[in-house]
Amino acid sequence: MRDLAELQKLHSSKWLRYASDVLPMHVAEMDFEVDPGVREVLSEMVAKSDLGYLGPIPEVAEAFAGFARRHWGWMPDVTQVRMTTDVGVGVVEVIRALSKPGDKVIINSPVYHSFYMWLDELKLTTVDAPLIHEGDDWRLDLAAIEAQFAAGARFILLSSPHNPVGRIHTLAELTAIAELSNKHNAYVISDEIHAPLTYAGQKFIPYLSIPAAQRLGVTVTSSSKAFNFAGLKAAIIVTQNQEMFEELSVMPEANHWRASLLGGFAMAKAFSDGDKWLTETMTQLDHNRKLVKELLAKYLPDAKYVIPQNSYLAWIDISCLELGDNASELLIENQKVAFNPGTEFGDQYGAYIRLNFATSPEIIEEGIKRLAS
Numbered sequence: 001m002r003d004l005a006e007l008q009k010l011h012s013s014k015w016l017r018y019a020s021d022v023l024p025m026h027v028a029e030m031d032f033e034v035d036p037g038v039r040e041v042l043s044e045m046v047a048k049s050d051l052g053y054l055g056p057i058p059e060v061a062e063a064f065a066g067f068a069r070r071h072w073g074w075m076p077d078v079t080q081v082r083m084t085t086d087v088g089v090g091v092v093e094v095i096r097a098l099s100k101p102g103d104k105v106i107i108n109s110p111v112y113h114s115f116y117m118w119l120d121e122l123k124l125t126t127v128d129a130p131l132i133h134e135g136d137d138w139r140l141d142l143a144a145i146e147a148q149f150a151a152g153a154r155f156i157l158l159s160s161p162h163n164p165v166g167r168i169h170t171l172a173e174l175t176a177i178a179e180l181s182n183k184h185n186a187y188v189i190s191d192e193i194h195a196p197l198t199y200a201g202q203k204f205i206p207y208l209s210i211p212a213a214q215r216l217g218v219t220v221t222s223s224s225k226a227f228n229f230a231g232l233k234a235a236i237i238v239t240q241n242q243e244m245f246e247e248l249s250v251m252p253e254a255n256h257w258r259a260s261l262l263g264g265f266a267m268a269k270a271f272s273d274g275d276k277w278l279t280e281t282m283t284q285l286d287h288n289r290k291l292v293k294e295l296l297a298k299y300l301p302d303a304k305y306v307i308p309q310n311s312y313l314a315w316i317d318i319s320c321l322e323l324g325d326n327a328s329e330l331l332i333e334n335q336k337v338a339f340n341p342g343t344e345f346g347d348q349y350g351a352y353i354r355l356n357f358a359t360s361p362e363i364i365e366e367g368i369k370r371l372a373s
């Protein structure tokens with residue numbers, strides 16, 4: 001694991017957004033080095049000046065299908081996998097292709113902040129069916145979702161698994177969503193970018209592995225989050241129904257060209273040969289997700305945090321600090337530590353921050369100490 005001095009020399013947003021005395025624990029990228037196999041593919045391409053436009057790349061669909069089979073017991077049809085620039089562009093282009101002005105799209109707050117921006121970009125109406133928060137659980141509110149469909153919503157944009165709460169939607173919940181979508185003729189767009197980061201003992205269900213989901217469902221995903229190369233820009237749009245696939249052919253052909261060559265081949269390598277690296281990374285993340293619990297108990301026992309089932313984001317209720325809705329700004333200014341403010345994920349979540357624990361135990365401890373003091 002690289003030390004802080006080394007990390008501070010990186011070029012990504014995580015390390016350039018704030019002054020160098022601020023410890024960045026916000027944006028969802030990991031401080032771990034990328035899988036050596038992926039780096040080798042990239043180095044070789046760079047060394048050979050092999051940096052042109054992305055052409056046909058059947059390797060990506062094959063690698064994704066292999067990953068889905070090994071990890072989730074699902075065998076997707078590889079002929080229905082399209083390339084796109086990143087998950088954000090993929091979701092926007094899919095919804096643009098299927099929507100008309102004024103359409104309503106359901107989201108489930110607290111949810112990944114870019115969902116709001118993507119739907120604003122499309123000039124569509126966002127309708128919220130907030131997650132139900134009960135005890136330690138955050139789960140989809142199926143009754144609220146059904147009510148929104150009944151009121152005319154034509155889409156639901158799912159974060160599956162769910163960022164920021166790290167919840168894995170169950171087979172029963174996703175099947176219910178599929179049934180509701182069929183009943184109301186509404187599309188389900190499932191953003192599954194965090195799926196490969198599922199902890200041992202949990203079961204991630206790919207939305208399109210559910211037969212009832214295939215008629216109106218589209219999955220957008222990438223290896224970029226789990227394998228830590230978001231800057232490489234490549235993602236996939238997956239359907240599992242020929243009519244749905246063809247309906248999306250109105251998307252610009254340039255969707256494909258706007259993905260990067262390096263990103264495409266990195267994705268193929270990661271999904272086909274990255275299991276060993278991913279297992280090691282998940283072992284470290286498993287340690288870290290529990291460490292966050294221990295450190296909060298030690299330094300800030302009144303904070304509330306539920307260990308996530310997936311990914312490396314800790315959703316922490318810090319209302320005990322009584323910092324108000326601007327907690328994150330105050331923490332950056334006074335404590336020199338950056339988290340995502342809860343309000344990014346929905347106006348009503350000012351009591352929360354999101355902390356990225358994909359780093360060293362030392363950095364996690366330092367971040368939590370700064371928060372607590």
Ligand SMILES: Cc1ncc(COP(=O)(O)O)c(C=O)c1O
Nearest residue numbers: 028086087088112159163191193
């Ligand atoms: C749920 C979710 N979707 C999408 C993204 C961003 O993906 P991309 O960079 O491929 O647009 C993130 C990044 O954190 C995310 O958490």
